[in-house]
Amino acid sequence: MKDNEIRELRDEQDFKDFYLKEPPLTFCEECNAISYGYGSGFLEIAKLEELKRQQKEIGGRKNRRKFFSIVLLLEGEIEETIGHHKYLFQAGSMFFIAENQLHATEKWSDDVRGIYCMFDADYFLLCIKHQIKLNQFPFFQLDKEPYIELSEREIGMMEHLFWKLNSEKCQKTSFNDDLLTRMFLNVILLEAERIYNRKDSKEKFSLSRKDQLAAQFQLLVNTHFIEKRFVSDYAELLHVHPNYLNDVVKETTGFPASHFIQNQMVQEAKSRLLQTSDTVSMIALALNFTEYSYFGRFFKKHTGMTPLSFRKKHKH
Structure with a gap:
């Protein structure tokens, strides 16, 4: 290497x-x-x-x-x-x-x-x-x-x-x-x-401007991932161009900005499938998917399993 x-x-x-x-x-x-x-x-x-x-x-x-x-x-x-x-x-x-x-x-x-x-x-x-x-x-x-x-x-x-x-x-x-x-x-x-x-932080933790932007982006994704699905949504909140935001996030984290939005959605879907008794249709609606079938395709693309298969395999 x-x-x-x-x-x-x-x-x-x-x-x-x-x-x-x-x-x-x-x-x-x-x-x-x-x-x-x-x-x-x-x-x-x-x-x-x-x-x-x-x-x-x-x-x-x-x-x-x-x-x-x-x-x-x-x-x-x-x-x-x-x-x-x-x-x-x-x-x-x-x-x-x-x-x-x-x-x-x-x-x-x-x-x-x-x-x-x-x-x-x-x-x-x-x-x-x-x-x-x-x-x-x-x-x-x-x-x-x-x-x-x-x-x-x-x-x-x-x-x-x-x-x-x-x-x-x-x-x-x-x-x-x-x-x-x-x-x-x-x-x-x-x-x-x-x-x-x-703990008493006497000095502010210092980051480069690019690292600060990547960190701010990830915090915004944690809060808004359900209603804001596109990199451009976050670029607007951060007052930067979407291409610049994507380049900075990829340079800082190794992944494009869209990865974090999709990953947050997948983790939330997994949580609801395992930690609630909501139907898959109810979960799809709560996560702002307009069609149940689209949610199913999205979930399978990122996990290799349908939502129901995932629930059956992992839920006690």
Whole structure:
């Protein structure tokens, strides 16, 4: 791979192949005995010290992930590039890498100890009804700092929550066990958000004008995706030309602006199919599709399944 090439990592297997010399089937021996699996998506939890032991020499190689990452650093130092900012994280830090975020691992010290957690949007989707959306957490937003510094008490709490998350993941044998695992992940994110919102930001997080525009666009999409379907709608709100907005978003995120509008719609459709008892026709109408058949074609194009097939496969 060329030094300036950006590698796309789709799932945990891509992560292992990209970063590790001899990637294990699973990071947890107990997980080999799991007899129950439910729904789509993935959750993977690993010890930082185990990742360091298997780590390839890939300092500075860029990637974009189709999933979210949380790192709890208990000992040692980690240098990472997230977006266009380079960070040196020290013991007591917790940092986050959002889906589609430009990222590069620069250097880990030999004494790192902590927890690495990866999961995708579909895994989180199946947690609870009317849940907060992942892109509403501040540390997953492009215009916010992607880390928190923890007090001694907060470190202990987070370490225990991750232990509980991994324990539930490794021992699940029923739908309720699986749901509990997903809910512990939700608790970790909610606690992290609470700490994040309490922290005193002395300096405003600085972004280039292009990065600011891409971040503003994504926030607007989160709010208006149902009634505003076209890139031109958002260009008008942001007072820029649609072609310029599309070019900036693609340069910043690796995806055209239309990808984020469509992806938000797909995630909302999935949420309503799994978390409500509304008919497919009712969901299509609520999402501003004038024809049921058009909604069905749109959903199948982006998921490979009809709305009813998706619901039958994943809803308990």
